[in-house]
Amino acid sequence: MHHFFVSQEQISEKEIKILGQDVRHIRQVLRMEEGEELLVGDGEGREYLCQIQKIEEKAVIAWILEQRDSQTELPSEITLYQGLPKGDKMELIVQKTVELGVSRIVPVEMKRCVVKLDQKKAAKKRERWSLIAESAAKQSKRGRIPEVSEVKNFAQALQESSGEDVLLIPYECAENMGATRAIIEQIKPGSSVGIWIGPEGGFEEEEIEALKNCGGNVLTLGKRILRTETAGLAMLAILMYHLER
Numbered sequence: 001m002h003h004f005f006v007s008q009e010q011i012s013e014k015e016i017k018i019l020g021q022d023v024r025h026i027r028q029v030l031r032m033e034e035g036e037e038l039l040v041g042d043g044e045g046r047e048y049l050c051q052i053q054k055i056e057e058k059a060v061i062a063w064i065l066e067q068r069d070s071q072t073e074l075p076s077e078i079t080l081y082q083g084l085p086k087g088d089k090m091e092l093i094v095q096k097t098v099e100l101g102v103s104r105i106v107p108v109e110m111k112r113c114v115v116k117l118d119q120k121k122a123a124k125k126r127e128r129w130s131l132i133a134e135s136a137a138k139q140s141k142r143g144r145i146p147e148v149s150e151v152k153n154f155a156q157a158l159q160e161s162s163g164e165d166v167l168l169i170p171y172e173c174a175e176n177m178g179a180t181r182a183i184i185e186q187i188k189p190g191s192s193v194g195i196w197i198g199p200e201g202g203f204e205e206e207e208i209e210a211l212k213n214c215g216g217n218v219l220t221l222g223k224r225i226l227r228t229e230t231a232g233l234a235m236l237a238i239l240m241y242h243l244e245r
Contacts, residue, residue, distance in 0.1 A: 002030060003039045003141050005134065016040050016050055018060040026052075026060050038062065043137075043145040045070050070143020074101040075189035076243050079164065080232050081157050083110040083199030084117070089229045094129045098136035098146050100236035101244075105133070106149045108157045112201030122151040158210055164194035167216035170231050172202060174220040183217045184242050193239065197232045 010017045026032045034052050041047045047070050050062035080102050129148040137145045
C-alpha cells in the first residue's frame with residue numbers, strides 16, 4: 001500500500017488533504033483512482049488508513065477509515081553522530097540509516113573531515129538530506145520522518161550526546177568482540193542510544209578520549225576495517241536485530 005506524509009494542518013477529524021508534489025505522484029505516476037486506499041503518516045508516529053474520495057489538480061482528498069500508532073518504529077531513540085564524509089556519501093548514509101530505523105542524524109565536523117562547509121552550503125546540504133530522509137521514510141513505511149539536524153562541530157555534538165543513555169563508538173583500533181556483545185546486550189528497549197562514526201580519516205585520539213570521558217563505549221565491529229558509510233549501517237543493523245520485538 002502506498003504511503004505518504006502530511007503535516008498536522010492537513011488532518012481534520014474525518015479527512016486528510018494531500019498537497020504538493022505528492023498530488024502529482026498520485027495522479028500521474030501511480031495513477032491512483034478514487035476509492036483506492038493508502039496510508040498517510042503525520043511524521044510523528046501516527047498513521048491513518050485512508051480512502052481517496054476526490055483527486056483534484058492541486059489536492060487529493062482522502063477519508064480517514066482508521067487511525068493507529070505506527071508499528072514500524074524501533075523501541076529506542078537512536079541518534080547517529082556522523083563525521084562529514086566526502087562527496088555524496090552522506091546521501092547514502094541518510095537513506096540507509098533511515099531504512100534501518102534511526103531517529104535522528106547529526107552531521108558533525110571533526111578534525112579529520114576533508115569536507116568543510118560554509119553556512120550557506122551546509123544549509124543547502126541539510127535541505128537535500130532532509131528530502132532524502134523523507135523519501136526513505138516513505139519507502140520503508142516508517143511512522144515518522146527522522147530529523148537531519150544542522151551541521152555541528154565536535155564540541156556541540158559532544159555536549160548534545162552527553163544526554164544519551166548509551167553512547168557507542170565503533171573504532172578501528174578497538175578489539176574484543178566479546179566486549180562489544182556485552183555492551184549491546186545491556187541496551188534495553190526505551191533507552192536512548194547515540195552512535196558516533198568518524199569520517200574517512202577516522203577519529204583523532206583526543207576525540208576518542210573526549211567521548212570516553214562523556215561515558216562513551218569504544219567497541220569493535222569485527223576484524224575488518226569498515227568505511228565511514230558502512231560502519232553506521234552495521235551498527236544500526238545490530239541494534240535493530242537486538243531491540244526489535
